[in-house]
Amino acid sequence: MISNSKRIALILLFSLIWAVPTFAQTGFDLERIERATVFIMQASSVGDELIIRCVGTGTLVSRDGLILTNAHNTVRGANCPGDTLIVSLSVRTDEAPVPVYQAQIVQADDGLDLALLRITRQNDGRLVERSTLALPFVELGDSASLALDQTITIVGFPNFGDDPVDQLRGTVIGFTAEPSGGDKSWIKTGLEIPGTMSGGGAYDAQGRLIGVPTTAPVTADSPQSRCITLQDSNQDGLVNTNDVCVPVGGVINALRPSSFVRPLLRAASLELTLDTVTEFFERSTVGGTPNFSGMFFAPSVNAAGMPSSVSSSLPAGTDSLYLFFSYQDMTPETVYEMRVTIQGVENPTFSLSPVRWSGGRSGLWYIGTTGQPIPNGLYDFTLFIDGIPIDSARINVGGSSEPLPLFSDIVFGVEDIQGNLFGEGFVLPTGSTASARFIYRNLIDGAPWTAIWYFEGTEVYRESNVWSGGVEGTQTIRVQDPNGLLPGSYRLALYINNKLAALSDFTLAGAQEGAVARIFANSHFTTASTQVEAIAAAPVNNFTAGTDAIYALFDWEQIRPGTLWTMRWSIDDEVFYERTDPWSGTDSGEDYMLSLSAPGGVPDGTYRMELFINDLVFADTQARVGIGQLPIDRFAQASGIQMRGQILDAVTSEGIPGVTIVLVSADFSAAEFARDWNQDQVYALAVTDRNGRFQLDRPLQPNTPYSVVIVAMGYIPVLADGVEVAPDAGVIDVPIYLTRG
Amino acid sequence: MTIIEVASRPSGLTARQRWSHYFVLIYGMLAVIIGFNLRTATLTATIPYSNSAAGIRAYYPQNWLLDTSDSYVFRVRDMSQTGFKTTIEVAVQPVTINTTARNLLDTLTLNRAPALSAYDVLSTNPYTLPNDRQATAMAYVFVASEANPFLESLPQVVEGLDVITIQSGQAIIVTFLSSVDTYEENLPIFERFLNDLEF
Known part of the structure; x- marks a missing residue:
């Protein structure tokens, strides 16, 4: 015979199969996204007080506390000189965020303006044990498959942390092409996104993160800089212009696609560190003032990023337009902007809000658009650096194509x-x-x-x-x-x-x-106990599992300092490092050395290092570590149905604190688990808080028959098999009653 | 005509009745004893665990959740506790011939202090294991709080006891953690665990 408590619990549990979605869009779990959205403050210590230097939004992208955000408001620099990163969570999504954790930067790219932080401490300074974290997070979507007019949702904090997390819904109105990322270097939206949402997330209909709203405040010494004073930083009893001013960007209309995030996330989640061992290079320094010059237009670009031809006008029906210009003395911290008017009216589709520079120091650059209709009209393009107009050019679109030389x-x-x-x-x-x-x-x-x-x-x-x-x-x-x-x-x-x-x-x-350049030679991997030994060590193609460090070496010939070169590293064909830098060494040399390491040894996988100049590969080396394949991360999946609820006393209807709710993997029954009590059989686990509320630490997968075990001292335990959730279920919030026994 | 039978009231219980009463009492007492024994057996029932790599055999309480996925050899937790989940953990650490129990305790303290709120060592004393092997015990307290920031849980004061012994080039660290409210009540479980522990 089944007890009353069991009967009630079973009815409630089985009712999950018919759980009602809480959000209209299939797979779009707004609450999980809002909970995964964090407010980030960069601060510095002044006396015994923390002074906020920069703010922004971020998004949790792993359950153990990796946060995706912008680099401009987290990486220490002239605008943001703080050394402490405070992470505030939306503990209740209808309230302002609450500071909970401190974080550290684990990966950053100043030019792409992306950073990955890892939660390391509680807000009171206690270390956080990563394995105990089970935070809500979002998965990355495929930004390459995004199309014009597709609906996107932007989630972030609309101001300086005074208001709850907010969402804006709009459509993709265009894409901006640049040499650093090809045709979809930026996703354009017609939404007017507040500057404090920079670093947050843009989501597709399935709730996957496909872009990061990005704008960078211009440098503090620019007359165009904007900032807001929040605290009495000099402790003179007044909050005025003498206090620290927190820089803020303007309205955002550009999203950095998630494809740029993947390499950083891959490296951060595997804790891979790539160090350049070779230190005899003289680092080049930037001396001059950043500048743009020589603007012209081209109808298309070739594979090397060069203009096919030069155009002063384009015929009606054109769907591709590129503005080319030369750049000098640019740095990743330089903030540039492009404003476009059509017949004198500002056009957000073709304009680019202020963002950081993602190219080299000097060279030829383009900003363009392809595959979308370009209306007829007189176009004026103006380029800005740090808010100051630098150069402008005009082109007419319309009319018929004329046979010009x-x-x-x-x-x-x-x-x-x-x-x-x-x-x-x-x-x-x-x-x-x-x-x-x-x-x-x-x-x-x-x-x-x-x-x-x-x-x-x-x-x-x-x-x-x-x-x-x-x-x-x-x-x-x-x-x-x-x-x-x-x-x-x-x-x-x-x-x-x-x-x-x-x-x-x-x-x-x-x-x-022959006709080909031999720029890099003798590229190989090896291992050794010291860096000195690595130079003489024989090449290795198969490394044992848990190898402490892998060294990569290559020789080079006839490279002028300043020449842009690209190094790309991948594991199992997924890029985890790619950077284009000016060559800063001697013209020729041997044994340029890098070391790849990770705590606990380099993870199993097939590693590849490629060296490029002008998008042409000149060295390609591959090696296997361990079984040559990455282990599967069973916690990597963010999608699924969140289950939470409240455990109540069947008589008093009051929440019971400290109750354990175990969701057993589909491979085991509740009875098997109750016999063995083995963690390996556990799919998800939760313990109720003082109100009896709980939240399972992993999302449930639809149409998977889980078992549930609920135990609390003084109450009759509950065991149930075959608990499934429907694919279209949203967040499940279920009350479960226990009977004293 | 009515016939009224007059009989005298029996002066006492018959032998049969008397024995019946005795048997009822005896059966009742037996039932209580069996029930008590069953309860004790259930409460003290154990499950064997062995790890040949670490050279450890133990018997842990039945219905405690076994976890071998972290840096420790194994950890068991009483998930039915409504407060802090009473925990027994066994860890093994390599040592040199110069390493003392004191060094290990200092390391534990240094590692725990930045991670645990209000961590405080209460006492450090010699401890004799059931096989007369000498060990060192360190008692300490800290405040545990819920890891999930989205739940409303009050912090709980936890009392811990580490028993450390060094043998065959490795240190065995056996840890007992329990809420201060249930520490004394649960300590015998840990003592029984230590009694059965082989390494």
């Missing part, structure tokens, strides 16, 4: 005796000649044209002539130096009638190996 599609290479061009397009080996081939159309013989070659921004060769090649075809030109061309960054600009017609950069580096 055109140079396009410049590629570079090495010529053979027959005049055939060989090579990889935009990276050439060092030698005495560099050749360029381009397409021409609608040319008229007799038209004046000019080719100007630049080396590191300085003109090195000019060829002015009268066109005699006919109406259309391909033309090859070259630059030569009998003493050999120096390695470095080159640019070719082509003019027709003294008007810029085409422009492209290329890099000269490495020794000549």
Whole structure:
């Protein structure tokens, strides 16, 4: 016979199958997202007081306390000089956040303006044991599959932590392309997102994080800077302009896609640390003032990020437009902005709110859009640095396509005796000649044209002539130096009638190996007990599980300091490190060394290191650790149905504190668990608080038959099998009554 | 005509009745004794556990949740407790010939102090294990609070006892944790656990 208490509990538990969703969108658990959204304060100690220096929103992306947010308000810098990061949670989602934890930065990219923090301490300074945390978190979605007009929900804190977490719902109105991230470097939304929501989350209909609302306040010494005074930091009894002012960004209209977050999250969750061991390089320093110049437009870009041609107007029906410009002395902390007007009216779709610089120090950059309709009109583009207008350009879109003289599609290479061009397009080996081939159309013989070659921004060769090649075809030109061309960054600009017609950069580096450059060589992995031993150690392709550190070494040839190069590391084909930096070493050398390590040893997996220049791979090395595959993280899944509730006394209807609720894995029955009481059989666990309320520490998966065991001293235990939840169930909040016995 | 039978009241219980009463009392007492024994057996029932890698055999209380997934050899918790879940934990640590129990206790204190609220060592005393092996016991207190910040739970004062002994190049640390309210009541469970522990 079944007891009354069991009967009541079983009825309630089985009723979960028909649980009513609390949010209309399937899979969109707004409450979990709101609970996973945190308010972050960066603070510094002044005397015995903590003074808030910067604020922003963040999002929990793992149950053990990894928080995704912006770098500009967390990483220590001129604007944000604090050294303590305080994390406030929405303990109740209808109330303002409450400071609960302190965190540390574990991964950051200043240029992309992304940072991952890890909760390390309680707010009172006690260390937090990571395994005891079971915080609500969100999963990353696929930002690459996001489409125009798709509905998104932005979640964050609308001001300085005075109000509860808030949500805004809107649509994707466009994408912005940049060299650092391709066509979807930014997701654009028509929403006016408050600056304090920067670092929060943008979610798709399934509740997966697909972007991070991002804007950066301009640097404090800019006349355009905005800030708010919150505290009497100098303790003079007054809150005035003499006190610390917390910088705040303006309205946000750009989201950094989640695809940029994955490498950081992968490295942080595996606790991988990649250190450059080689220390003999002289680090380059930035001296000049950041600047933009030479703005022009192109209808498309090639694979190397170079303009296909130069346009001064585009026909009606155009769906692709790129603004190119040269940049000098930029840093990851530089804040830039682009404002676009159409017929004098500001247009948020094509504008880019103030964000940090994600490129190198100097070079050619573009901001563009592709695959979306560009309305006819007169477009004015203005670029800003730290809130100050730097340069502007105008283009007309509309009308019919006219057959204007055109140079396009410049590629570079090495010529053979027959005049055939060989090579990889935009990276050439060092030698005495560099050749360029381009397409021409609608040319008229007799038209004046000019080719100007630049080396590191300085003109090195000019060829002015009268066109005699006919109406259309391909033309090859070259630059030569009998003493050999120096390695470095080159640019070719082509003019027709003294008007810029085409422009492209290329890099000269490495020794000549046929038509291909040999820039990196002898790339390999190894292991050793010391760094010195690692240099002489033999290459290793298979490492034992738990190896303390893996060393990666390579030699390099003919790379001019300042040349942009990219290093990418991946595990099981998932990138966990990718960075493009100016080369800061000597021209040639041996044994550039890096060390990859993790607490408890480098995790099992297949590791790969690739080295690029201009998006072309010049070294690719792979090795296996342990079984060559990452172990499965059973807590990585955030999706599912949250179950919470209240355990009540069947007679008094009062909450019972300290009751244990065990959700047993689908592989075991309640009776089996009650016999063994083994943690390995537990899927999720909860203990009630002083009001009898509980919250299971893992979401339930739909259509999975769990068992439930509830025990409390003085009460008849409850055992139930076959507890399932429906796929469309939202948060489940269930009361369960226990009978004294 | 009515016939009235007059009989004298029996002067006492028959032998049969008397024995019946005795048997009722005896059965009652037997039932109480059996019930008490069953209760004791249930409350003190244990489950064997052995870990050959760590060289440990133990008997832990039945219906306590066994966990071997962390840095300790094993941990059992009484999940039916409504306050702090009474816990017994066994950990093994490598030591050198110069390591003393005192060093280990200091390390434990240094590691716990930053993580546990109001952590305070109450006493450190020599302790004799059932097999007459010498050990050191450290009693301490701290305040435990709920890890889930979204629940309203009051902090609880927890009393702990570490028993440490060094043998064969490793230190065995046996820890008992219980709410101060139930510490004395639960301590015999720990003592029985120590009695049965083999390493």
